[in-house]
Structures are given as structure tokens and as C-alpha cells.
Amino acid sequence: xITASPQSRLSPAAPDWRALWRDAITDPKELLRAVxxxxxTDLIPPDDAGFALRVxxxxxxxxxxxxxxxxxxxxVLPQAxxxxxxxxxxxxxxxxxxxxxxxxxxxxxxxxxxxxxxxSCAVNCRYCFRRHFPYGEEIAAAGxxxxxxxxxxxDPSISELILSGGDPLSLATSKLADLxxxxxxxxxVRRLRIHTRLPVVLPERIDDAFLKWLxxxxxxxxxxxxxxxxxxxxxxxDAACARLRGAGATLLNQSVLLRGINNHVDTLxxxxxxxxxxxxxxxxxxxxxxVHGTAHFExxxxxxxxxxxxxxARLPGYLVxxxxxxxxxxxSKRPIGG
Ligand SMILES: *Cc1c(COP(=O)(O)O)cnc(C)c1O
Ligand code: SF4
Numbered sequence: 001x002i003t004a005s006p007q008s009r010l011s012p013a014a015p016d017w018r019a020l021w022r023d024a025i026t027d028p029k030e031l032l033r034a035v036x037x038x039x040x041t042d043l044i045p046p047d048d049a050g051f052a053l054r055v056x057x058x059x060x061x062x063x064x065x066x067x068x069x070x071x072x073x074x075x076v077l078p079q080a081x082x083x084x085x086x087x088x089x090x091x092x093x094x095x096x097x098x099x100x101x102x103x104x105x106x107x108x109x110x111x112x113x114x115x116x117x118x119x120s121c122a123v124n125c126r127y128c129f130r131r132h133f134p135y136g137e138e139i140a141a142a143g144x145x146x147x148x149x150x151x152x153x154x155d156p157s158i159s160e161l162i163l164s165g166g167d168p169l170s171l172a173t174s175k176l177a178d179l180x181x182x183x184x185x186x187x188x189v190r191r192l193r194i195h196t197r198l199p200v201v202l203p204e205r206i207d208d209a210f211l212k213w214l215x216x217x218x219x220x221x222x223x224x225x226x227x228x229x230x231x232x233x234x235x236x237x238d239a240a241c242a243r244l245r246g247a248g249a250t251l252l253n254q255s256v257l258l259r260g261i262n263n264h265v266d267t268l269x270x271x272x273x274x275x276x277x278x279x280x281x282x283x284x285x286x287x288x289x290x291v292h293g294t295a296h297f298e299x300x301x302x303x304x305x306x307x308x309x310x311x312x313a314r315l316p317g318y319l320v321x322x323x324x325x326x327x328x329x330x331x332s333k334r335p336i337g338g
């Protein structure tokens with residue numbers, strides 16, 4: 001359990017996010033017990049297919065009890081199907097292995113550079129391409145961001161810097177401040193975008209120090225969250241979103257279309273409605289990256305397009321995400337079904 005740090009003793013109302021991060025559940029049996037399924041050891045495969053279970057307790061608290069089909073549980077619990085070998089599902093579905101394990105600077109799309117800022121995440125999502133990347137804690141952030149800053153400085157066509165990962169908010173705020181100090185010398189970089197799941201899975205990360213840093217940036221700020229189901233939102237997530245908006249960030253969300261989790265028009269409708277209630281607009285609905293161990297989550301394109309059509313018939317246009325797939329070599333995410 002959490003060992004009180006000096007800081008959390010001083011302000012018990014705001015637990016330190018690092019302590020909560022370390023306190024995540026990593027034992028599948030403990031997770032099942034926490035959701036009232038302690039007897040269902042049949043749900044746990046003999047091994048985790050090389051990708052450990054990891055989930056913060058606050059996220060577990062949003063799972064329904066006694067329900068092995070809970071959509072949050074299914075995102076994190078290892079399954080036997082992860083061992084299935086399925087044609088077309090490879091170790092490097094988007095062809096980025098070299099750059100993602102290297103210095104972490106990706107410049108594939110016009111005007112935008114993406115940094116793999118960190119390889120760490122507070123949660124291990126079973127469907128993620130990251131399950132096969134053995135990268136360390138820091139990638140682009142290593143060496144005071146030196147390589148990334150040099151590449152940005154050398155290319156005035158880059159107007160938007162995207163921090164991705166892993167989860168860039170796994171880095172200390174002081175590390176992020178090192179980066180923003182370097183950016184101050186580069187007026188061509190006008191926007192900072194952060195791709196992060198932390199405000200959803202560990203909203204305590206959005207603490208005062210982080211907000212102060214974010215609000216201080218002389219840049220336009222976009223935070224792209226990652227939630228796949230309405231149940232991922234609770235009062236803590238709402239508060240984190242409100243604080244991010246208060247610091248001047250535009251909030252968007254990307255989801256992955258996942259069989260058994262959100263491949264239903266009611267579920268996707270609820271997700272859009274719920275995120276908008278938190279001040280977040282839907283951005284992308286991704287078709288799964290076809291990486292080994294994730295085939296059981298895949299939804300075919302025909303079903304995906306039918307879902308989108310049904311969503312469009314229900315929701316205002318601004319609550320309908322763009323259905324896309326990432327294809328190596330393309331100049332943008334590829335829209336599915338136009
Ligand atoms: C997804 C991605 C982006 C961002 O694309 P947008 O369509 O602007 O969201 C930028 N660079 C890389 C390498 C990406 O994979
Ligand atoms: S990169 Fe995103 S989807 Fe992948 S494990 Fe981390 S939080 Fe989950």
C-alpha cells in the first residue's frame with residue numbers, strides 16, 4: 001500500500017501521483033479480488049504473454065463488481081487469446097520499430113513532429129502496440145532533450161510539437177520544463193500537443209505544479225486524452241479535465257475501437273456524450289494497430305463503418321470521432337470509409 005511521503009503527510013487531500021503510480025495493481029489475482037471475482041481464477045491465463053498487468057487502483061475502482069465482461073477490466077486483464085498467432089498481426093504493425101526505439105523523434109506528417117517522450121505508462125493496455133517495445137523510461141527526454149531540440153531548431157516547417165509515448169506525463173514536471181525552456185528559442189513551434197492517458201487513469205497527475213507549468217507556456221496547448229468507454233470518466237477525471245481547460249488547454253480524446261469493449265453504437269454514443277460533459281471533444285476512433293497478441297480485440301472495417309454511420313445518425317457532428325487507421329508511409333492517418 002501507499003507509504004506516506006513527507007509531501008502527502010503535509011497535504012493528505014492531494015496524494016502524490018508518484019505514490020499512487022507505484023501502488024498500482026500488478027498481480028492478476030489481486031485485481032480479480034478487487035472486483036469481486038476472486039474465485040474466478042479460470043479467467044487468468046498461465047502467463048501474461050510477456051506484458052505485465054498494470055493498473056492504478058483508482059481506475060480499478062471504476063470497474064463493475066462481479067462482472068468478467070466489464071469494459072475497463074477487459075482493457076487490462078491478460079487473456080489466453082494473446083498467445084494466438086493470427087495472420088497479419090506482427091510485432092511492428094506501423095513500421096516504426098526503428099524510430100520508436102531510437103531517439104524517439106518522428107517526423108512523418110507535415111508541420112508536426114512527434115516525440116516518444118517516455119516509454120512508461122501508468123496502465124498497461126492489452127491492445128497496445130507498446131507491448132512489444134522494450135524501451136526504457138526516457139527516450140526523447142534523455143540528455144535534457146538535446147537531440148529533439150536540435151532537430152526542432154533545424155526545421156522551421158515544424159509548427160506543432162507532439163509529446164507522445166508511452167505516456168509523456170510519466171515524466172516529472174521539471175523534465176517537461178526543461179523541454180519548454182528549449183522551445184522558447186524556437187518561435188516557429190507555436191503549438192504543444194500532449195497525448196496522454198494519465199488524466200483518465202491517474203487524474204492525480206494533473207497537480208498544481210503541472211498546471212502552473214502548462215499555464216505558463218507561451219504556446220497553444222492541446223491535450224489529447226485516451227478513453228475508450230464512458231465508465232472511465234468519474235468525478236476525479238472531470239476535475240482533472242476542468243483544471244486542464246483552466247490552464248488553457250483544448251481537450252480532445254482518441255479511442256481505439258475494441259471488440260467486446262466499445263463496438264456498439266450505444267457504447268460509443270455514451271462515450272462521446274460523457275467526454276463532452278467533461279469538456280472533451282472526440283478526435284480519433286482508431287482501428288487497432290495489428291500487433292501480435294491483440295487480434296481478439298479487432299473489429300472489421302465493415303462493422304466499424306456501420307457503427308460510424310449509426311453514430312452519425314444519432315449525434316451532432318462534433319461528437320462523432322474520425323474513424324482512422326495508421327498506415328506506415330502515409331502522410332496522415334488514413335480515414336476509413338471517407
Ligand atoms: C498520429 C501521428 C501524428 C499526429 O497526427 P494528427 O493527425 O495530427 O493527429 C503526428 N506524427 C506521427 C508520427 C503520428 O503517428
Ligand atoms: S501507450 Fe497508451 S494505450 Fe499503450 S499502454 Fe500506454 S496508455 Fe495504454
